[in-house]
Amino acid sequence: MTARESRESGRKEQILESALHLFLEEGYDSTSMRKIADAAGCAVGLAYHYFETKDEMFAQTLDYFFQPYEQEMRVLAAQKDKDLYGLLEDCFSYVVKQISAFRKNHPGELHWMVRQALRERALELLEQTVMDILNGDAADGVWLALPVEDAAALLGQGLGSLLLQESAVRGAFRGSAGDSHASKESQLVQTAMRAARQILGDAVEVPRTSQILNPSMEDPSRRPAKRNENEAGGNKKEKGKKKKSKKNKQGK
Incomplete structure (x- = not known):
């Protein structure tokens, strides 16, 4: 230059x-x-x-x-010593801490257009970072319940919205009154991680996303499985054949 x-x-x-x-x-x-x-x-x-x-x-x-945040998120996503969920947790933690720092430096209410623009760009950045992680080495051999694009959208836009809630990072996140701000941030990240594991189809037994948002909802995984109608019909036919066979033997 x-x-x-x-x-x-x-x-x-x-x-x-x-x-x-x-x-x-x-x-x-x-x-x-x-x-x-x-x-x-x-x-x-x-x-x-x-x-x-x-x-x-x-x-x-x-x-x-957003330039410095984009650079830092790329570095976090490219770490070689973390597995898939370790990378996601680092990114979620970084997002929560940066929002908290931003709100501390700008405690006043932002103009709606500025607030909306910042929110959209932050969600886009998180979605792209998740996409990079899911397409990276850490995801090799990991079976995902959704296509990468859909999973990235759910994690980036869905969980990103949870992380971006101003009330959550400003101290209104539910927890005991004695919880420190850092503790509340950690709880928020762990809530996001539980949902992330469920979205990505991990085998670890955790609450479903719907239960995290509404704990009173019944867990569909605990409902008794419905029998396949064709299978049920096939069983009836087998029973019918056995009865006919017995009658034939008795007749002989």
Whole structure:
């Protein structure tokens, strides 16, 4: 990278940093290109030089915000000393801790558009990370109850939504009053892991996902198996044949 390219990159990053701060603190509608330029200490024309519209700047600001998280998630997914569930647990733990740290740094209510955009990108990132794990070496020889794409969607979008619940990481996750914040985070991760094992069809006996969400629901696995109708019909025919055979012998 030349000195000029380095300066260009530095200016753009400074603008993105200012944009990120304003979008998080003031929301999308209240943040203008001029306000971002003023915060970055540059002319508004320079902001438009890098970003044609505010929408484009918002999209690139999200890319900028998620870049370090994407890098860390790739590292977690590529660990060679962990099995499939160890990798998933590391990723879930990382997500919960980062959300907790984010809420601590930004305790105020986020603008709905910013909140929704962050949520969608976070779920997409988690889904992609799960996909990488399920397609990686740690999943070799592991039988999955679902196609990889479906499993990744369920884990990334479904369990991701559970992990992203603001109430869960802000201390409202159910547990005893004496539980520490770290303990509540750990409980949340373990709840997600139990559901993950069930979704992936692991043989370990754990509550089904439906029971985790509603413990009063009956466990379908404990219901008596229904006999196959064809099999039942076949048994009746066999009994009929035996009766006829006995009658024939008696007649003789």
